[in-house]
Amino acid sequence: MVQGLKKIAKFKLSKKLIRINPAQTLSLGFLILILVGTLLLMLPFATQDRHHLSFIDALFQATSAVCVTGLVVVDTHTTFTMFGQIVLMVLIQIGGLGFMTVGILVALFLGKNIGLQSRLMIQESLNQLSMEGMVKLVKFVIGFTFFIEGIGAVILAFRFAQDFAIPKAIYYGIFHSISAFNNAGFDIMGDFRSMTSYVGDFTVIMVLTSLLIIGGIGYTVVLDIVRKKSIKKLSLHTKIVLIMTVLLNVVGTVLIFTLEYNNPGTLGPLGLKDKLLGAYFHGVVPRTAGFNSLNMGELTLSSQFVTMVLMFIGGGSGGTAGGIKVTTVAIIFLAIWALIRGKEDVNTMGRRLPKDIIYRAFAITVYSTAVVFITLFILTITEAAPLNVILFEVISAFGTVGMSLGLTPDLSPVGKIVITILMFIGRVGPLTIAFALARASKKQPPYRYVEEKVMIG
């Protein structure tokens, strides 16, 4: 009897979540938020004198903030009043939190074994089908976010107090802590400078990178670590995300360090400590915070390429990061490795990856690549810039990164609209696709056609 009731309860939950469709809700919510943000940024007192924003520019900035992308057509510090900057900060915070909570909802709906439902708090609340449990979860997300952002803001404020007056230092600490944790990459340093003044500053670099890594790793991982004591008990998802995060950060740092070591425009003139800090920052930041401490325009083509790959990969699912996600890349790598060795099963760390998840990983990667290249093609027509500059901009927008080789302010009106749409697709697209894929695999069609093979490769 109790079992029966539980089953009914579970079934109703699924039905309800299907009807709501969290991914669509997210899209709609973000659209509304972007439009409100656009209007606020167009208010006369949002911008400094003689800096009134056109609708397209305001829409671009608002989208960039809500989608925590960080691409800017105008310099944030020079153009906006404190009111305008706070609007951006709030958009970033709502955008980041909204994305994370919806991401967790989708995760809950999709998977049984991703380290979330296996533990007390959430499992119980879900089984009991209570809104209470959801609220509890959202409260935890908000609480954790503000807690980490608070720590970051305090340390940054102390550091900035060496350069600015106390109130300004506090304000700068809060703004950049929120921007970093949400992987937004917005800065108010002025003149598109980003963090170039702090390239060798241990405190600023370490605080910002810690914030963006924690924010970008995903709440499923954070929850899993918080709730489990031993490393062995961590879910496969958590293990993969942690390994990939370390791996990509190390590889990124080493590659940037090597490729830029003698570049007179970037690491060349710096001492070894500053070289290391600069390389570390630029190895970590592309996934997907989007600050920069080196002059982006001076990066070697090889470093630009490394950055593009990292931007495309992004961070963990269910966090503030963008990109196709580190798990997707890990799964694809494992799948191709298995295929090359002629293995049917794709195994890792004593676990087998489900076929449908491998399939989804491939689909998301190919879909994302297609979106990037279709946009790239459009921009080769509308913009007069070299391929690497346009491709960099496109991947940055799609991966919600915000790094740029300088094209953003020079975009044509059509280009601005295309990038605006791409930032939006880049943010809500992968989640929507993941959700659609998972739903599709649960449906059974009423009738099926006869199978027929086709030759490929």
Add this chain to the structure above:
Amino acid sequence: MVQGLKKIAKFKLSKKLIRINPAQTLSLGFLILILVGTLLLMLPFATQDRHHLSFIDALFQATSAVCVTGLVVVDTHTTFTMFGQIVLMVLIQIGGLGFMTVGILVALFLGKNIGLQSRLMIQESLNQLSMEGMVKLVKFVIGFTFFIEGIGAVILAFRFAQDFAIPKAIYYGIFHSISAFNNAGFDIMGDFRSMTSYVGDFTVIMVLTSLLIIGGIGYTVVLDIVRKKSIKKLSLHTKIVLIMTVLLNVVGTVLIFTLEYNNPGTLGPLGLKDKLLGAYFHGVVPRTAGFNSLNMGELTLSSQFVTMVLMFIGGGSGGTAGGIKVTTVAIIFLAIWALIRGKEDVNTMGRRLPKDIIYRAFAITVYSTAVVFITLFILTITEAAPLNVILFEVISAFGTVGMSLGLTPDLSPVGKIVITILMFIGRVGPLTIAFALARASKKQPPYRYVEEKVMIG
């Protein structure tokens, strides 16, 4: 009893094919052929006076010929004696035929319903497990190849007779017919001119494009069309290849026509008829013949991009074309379309595509993209050229196309070796992967790990 014997016979065939592994045989055969070709091209009388080839250059040229790529570090007409040119022609012919026959063997091994086994000749021979059947098939392939090449050579020779003396016209007819049918893209027009002198020549353009389309469409399609009378009875594979071929050629032509219409360096100065012929040639040739009738260096960035996409896609399986193949692209498109609409099954033209083939299509695409981008990264370090130029070169080598924005002769020694390896991987890789994938899906592992989900997207 008879049934039992048949079963045993079938089983033995599979076993045997597994042991031989046609894909590995192909790789080995190609390697030997390339080395022999390299040595022949280094012979003193293979090159004109003062044009002796270094080992790296000879290896590059031989690989380019055997893999029917068509990239050249030296101009074929200016550098090679007639002996050297004939060596190249023979390498192209053996490379093309070898690839096609092995491709058909793999197709036979992999698929039941791809329009091959369903008909008399091949099905019977396979069921009877006779070498006789194989020989019959290879004979048909060789016969058909020489028949079509013969027609092409005759028409081209008549046309070239207007410009050259009769013996030269005949020789040029044969060389370019073989080069076109095998999608090799080698020319002996001199000074890297390729077909620029014939941009508006209806005969040359139509003969070359017809040859490369027929050669590139794949023998499974040719056989299917030859053996079946009505369109309705054609296999799904054949239908997809035909539709995609028409579609891509039309789209390619329209895009090049539009994007180059006013370009003073390409179509701009030409009359409408020449514009159409030039656009048609450049819409068709990238998949994957690699001739050019327009000045490649003058193409707009958008046209370069279109060309790169077409080069990456390539032609049909089991023919002389390269790339990831039109069927792979069609399947991916259909799969993503189904996913977006939340459908589990991927259907087209009243047939359902098998899950494992969709999976393979995604895997081949992602694998190919990865190979292209890893090579691109290496070349950004070793070569001093813009991203679009390097990317174009890499996709051209991987897709066995042979078009170039001019980088090939200027490649560094490391760059030449990298491109040589890539041409080889681009030719034998997809077939090897397709074969490995198909084998993997037939094996059952002795024990399996527990499944665990991971969050992606």
